[in-house]
Amino acid sequence: MSLISKIRCALTLGQGLLIENKTLTTTDDPISFFKAWLKEAENSGIILPESMTIATSTPQGRPSSRVVLLKEVDQKGFVFFTNYGSHKAQELEQNPFTALLFHWNMLQRQVRIEGKVERITTEESNAYFQTRGRGSRIGAWASHQSQELDNRETLVQRVKYFEDKFAGKEVPLPEFWGGYRVVPERIEFWQGKADRLHDRFIYEASENGWEIKRLNP
Ligand SMILES: Cc1cc2nc3c(=O)[nH]c(=O)nc-3n(C[C@H](O)[C@H](O)[C@H](O)COP(=O)(O)O)c2cc1C
Structure with a gap:
């Protein structure tokens, strides 16, 4: 066994088989399962464990992906949360099917989520928006996300414009900014193991709730 394989093996030792793990069982729903893994990713010291890749595609099936932060x-x-005029949002409005991906490399874990997006309510978006720092709230107003910017100075000027406009006032939620909720239909948990004999479990939504299957690595 090569050194790198040994290191990988050592890294996964002690984590136990996913499904036999005492705290995580097949009777768990995948959301509780996901939360337990996210907590472990946070505790492992991974930077921004809540960052996830989200894939969108045009109605013609041309995909694109980028990183966003899971907030709830x-x-x-x-x-x-994002700008509703952004590239991703425009694609999601036309084709709400999407896929999320988390990769926590230190833990040799990957979670794949597939489902459909829906916009959250303005009240929910506002509740989150008001928790952001003032600079981020101004930034949301100033950025025409994904549109061409002639130079950085234009952006700086727009920031200045909104700082003046909202001076001494609360920064309100822009109507072009808010949250999307990905309603999951499939959630796959992947745990790296030695010799590429990884564990994979997929939860699929059905009329009777979640059904779980083990997949070949
Ligand atoms: C770590 C990280 C976190 C990010 N979080 C967000 C986010 O929560 N919302 C967002 O709109 N963009 C976020 N971005 C920027 C996006 O990756 C992307 O550049 C932006 O949303 C424009 O994408 P679009 O043109 O496909 O719409 C983040 C980027 C990184 C690297």
Whole structure:
């Protein structure tokens, strides 16, 4: 066994078989399972463990992907925030099917989520927006996300414009900014193991709740 294989092996030792792990069992719903893994990723010291890749595609099936931050997760789904005029948002409005990907390399774990997005309510977006720092709130107003910018000075000027406009006032939620919830239909948990004999479990939504299957690595 090569050194790198030994290191990989050592890294996964002690984590136990995913499904036999005492704290995580097949009877768990995948959201609780996901939260337990996210907590372990946070505790492992990984920087921004809540960062996830989100894939979108045009109605013709041309995909694109980028990283966003997971801000909420519960039984309803996975919530992130963005500019509703951005490239990703325009694609999601036309084709709400999407896929999320988390990769926690130190833990040799990957979670794949597939489902459909829906916009969260303005009240929910506002509740989150008001928790952001003032600079981020101004930044949301100033950025025409994904549109061409002639130079950085234009952006700096727009920031200045909104700083003046909202001076001494609360920064309100822009109507072009808010959250999307990815309502999951499939969630796959992948745990790296020695010799590429990885564990994979997929939860699929059905009329009777979540069904779980083990997949070949
Ligand atoms: C670590 C990280 C976190 C990010 N978080 C967000 C986010 O939560 N929301 C967002 O709109 N963009 C976020 N971005 C920027 C996006 O990756 C992307 O550049 C931007 O949303 C424009 O994408 P689009 O043109 O496909 O719409 C983040 C980027 C990185 C690297």
